[in-house]
Amino acid sequence: MHPTIGILGAGRVGTALARQAVKAGYRVRIATAQPAADIExxxxxxxxxxxxxxxxxxxxxxxxxxxxxxHKYRTLSPADLTGKVVxxxxxxxxxxxxxxxxxxxxxxxxxxVVAAFLGGSHVVKSLNHIGYHEMEEDDxxxxxxxxxxxxxxxDDPAAKELVQRFIDRxxxxxxxxxxxxxxxxxxxxxxxxxxxxxAPELHALVRHPLAA
Amino acid sequence: xxxGAYSFGDTQLNPDGSSRSTAEATKNLFDAIVHADRxxxxxxxxxxxxxxxxxxxxPGTIIAAAAAATTQITLGSAAxxxxxxxPVRVFQQFATADAISGGGRIEITAGRGSxxxxxxxxxxxxxxxxxxxxxxxxxxxxxxxxxxxxxxWSGTARPSIPELDVVPRPVQGSLPIWIATGGSAPxxxxxxxxxxxxxxAIIGGxxxxxxxxxxxxxxxxxxxxxxGDNIKxxxxxxxxxxxxxxxxxxxxxxxxxxxxxxxxxxxxxxxxQKASYLAQVDAPNAYFVGDPDDVAExxxxxxxxxxxxxxxxxxxxxxxxxEYLMESITLLATEVKPRVERLxxxx
Numbered sequence: 307m308h309p310t311i312g313i314l315g316a317g318r319v320g321t322a323l324a325r326q327a328v329k330a331g332y333r334v335r336i337a338t339a340q341p342a343a344d345i346e347x348x349x350x351x352x353x354x355x356x357x358x359x360x361x362x363x364x365x366x367x368x369x370x371x372x373x374x375x376x377h378k379y380r381t382l383s384p385a386d387l388t389g390k391v392v393x394x395x396x397x398x399x400x401x402x403x404x405x406x407x408x409x410x411x412x413x414x415x416x417x418x419v420v421a422a423f424l425g426g427s428h429v430v431k432s433l434n435h436i437g438y439h440e441m442e443e444d445d446x447x448x449x450x451x452x453x454x455x456x457x458x459x460x461d462d463p464a465a466k467e468l469v470q471r472f473i474d475r476x477x478x479x480x481x482x483x484x485x486x487x488x489x490x491x492x493x494x495x496x497x498x499x500x501x502x503x504x505a506p507e508l509h510a511l512v513r514h515p516l517a518a
Numbered sequence: 519x520x521x522g523a524y525s526f527g528d529t530q531l532n533p534d535g536s537s538r539s540t541a542e543a544t545k546n547l548f549d550a551i552v553h554a555d556r557x558x559x560x561x562x563x564x565x566x567x568x569x570x571x572x573x574x575x576x577p578g579t580i581i582a583a584a585a586a587a588t589t590q591i592t593l594g595s596a597a598x599x600x601x602x603x604x605p606v607r608v609f610q611q612f613a614t615a616d617a618i619s620g621g622g623r624i625e626i627t628a629g630r631g632s633x634x635x636x637x638x639x640x641x642x643x644x645x646x647x648x649x650x651x652x653x654x655x656x657x658x659x660x661x662x663x664x665x666x667x668x669x670x671w672s673g674t675a676r677p678s679i680p681e682l683d684v685v686p687r688p689v690q691g692s693l694p695i696w697i698a699t700g701g702s703a704p705x706x707x708x709x710x711x712x713x714x715x716x717x718x719a720i721i722g723g724x725x726x727x728x729x730x731x732x733x734x735x736x737x738x739x740x741x742x743x744x745x746g747d748n749i750k751x752x753x754x755x756x757x758x759x760x761x762x763x764x765x766x767x768x769x770x771x772x773x774x775x776x777x778x779x780x781x782x783x784x785x786x787x788x789x790x791q792k793a794s795y796l797a798q799v800d801a802p803n804a805y806f807v808g809d810p811d812d813v814a815e816x817x818x819x820x821x822x823x824x825x826x827x828x829x830x831x832x833x834x835x836x837x838x839x840x841e842y843l844m845e846s847i848t849l850l851a852t853e854v855k856p857r858v859e860r861l862x863x864x865x
Binding site for chain 2: 317318399494497499
């Protein structure tokens with residue numbers, strides 16, 4: 307039995323991930339800040355096979371993906387997400403999205419700030435360094451020599467393992483980058499964030515991160 | 519199918535790579551619009567960007583000037599960054615251009631903008647991004663839909679308007695107001711619910727992937743009771759037409775490099791690769807760069823997915839030599855458009 311996938315956010319990232327997860331055979335539930343009925347048409351047309359739900363229902367999934375604009379992270383419910391495995395696919399990218407004090411004035415990575423806000427979630431940083439239109443174009447079968455790899459950073463080994471299996475089923479190799487703080491290696495303006503790599507290449511880069 | 523162009527202005531470069539003047543770029547843009555009108559292009563969209571390389575910061579001003587110098591072309595913003603502007607002034611500027619044009623040729627396209635440069639420039643807080651856009655769009659629509667010059671509006675994003683006159687009124691009572699989006703599903707649904715025409719800016723990937731979004735837009739409009747001529751889709755993409763595909767691909771490339779180097783410096787991208795440019799210049803990808811046959815066939819193929827009624831192109835960025843833009847405009851109007859009409863009629 308596959309884990310159920312809950313996606314918070316129905317923008318370009320959330321809908322691309324939803325389609326890719328449906329294609330991989332997962333049961334996918336999507337929620338936004340709007341009532342489920344308000345996004346039903348959107349979900350039926352743009353992510354067929356997924357289900358429009360309330361945010362609390364999406365948060366009750368086995369694996370939850372945060373795909374909202376980062377500046378809205380305080381609209382997430384820490385209570386709903388306590389004890390859950392949560393993928394942080396969001397980015398702090400000031401030149402594109404503007405400066406935000408919560409991240410600008412904090413030496414930690416954006417994922418650590420979000421994890422601290424959620425408090426009791428097992429946050430895994432991943433899916434943030436692939437473009438939303440690449441998500442549905444770059445996938446390859448396991449074993450393909452050109453298969454693209456995605457980095458995974460988190461403090462909970464079991465949570466990371468769940469995420470790595472999910473990424474593999476989406477059509478990508480998963481590369482363990484270390485603890486959540488190691489996600490710094492694939493934030494915006496890093497070589498990993500701006501490039502596309504196979505697993506051996508990405509292994510080398512997470513060990514020796516370079517600026518872009 | 520209407521064929522058009524859009525531009526944010528394109529500051530020309532000296533041989534040593536330094537920028538020529540933004541005033542020259544502004545005059546070039548004006549000349550391109552007048553030329554487009556003469557050769558029979560259907561639409562020209564202007565701005566809004568606020569950079570030295572793309573200086574079309576004031577679409578309403580250029581459009582008012584062009585309204586006086588043109589006779590048939592439809593003119594609009596592409597787009598007006600409504601969240602950080604005053605909708606009253608935007609409406610007044612475009613209604614003024616409408617009066618100058620004789621009426622019926624001036625449109626406003628409201629967008630959020632693909633960059634955030636207007637927030638520090640005009641003193642807005644990015645945390646208010648969504649609220650500013652929603653309220654100011656509401657005010658713009660209130661002004662446009664008003665039966666008289668006397669308008670009442672209240673909100674928090676701008677001082678309220680208690681029964682004040684906003685003039686001039688458009689010649690035909692109101693202006694077409696479009697919503698621009700880069701393709702987020704909630705934006706498509708919202709435009710449909712509002713019953714407004716929708717302009718998709720497709721700057722990468724495969725444009726036919728927007729088909730479900732256009733379907734969402736149309737069904738959202740129908741569900742909200744909106745039907746008729748106002749429910750329509752236009753598409754803006756990169757595009758440059760030359761006598762041959764090879765020339766078009768070569769002409770666009772240096773400007774594309776310059777644009778991506780500039781964006782990369784700002785956003786932390788690596789140096790642009792020619793391979794990633796070449797990966798996008800053929801069907802079914804996003805850059806409509808080719809000879810008239812190639813570009814016409816691709817417009818018609820995309821029409822099969824999106825059913826759009828207007829396709830307009832940006833070819834001038836990164837210092838594209840102005841004469842190449844002018845030739846592309848000529849070819850769009852005189853070679854691409856007839857082919858598109860022929861191909862659509864044969865379907």
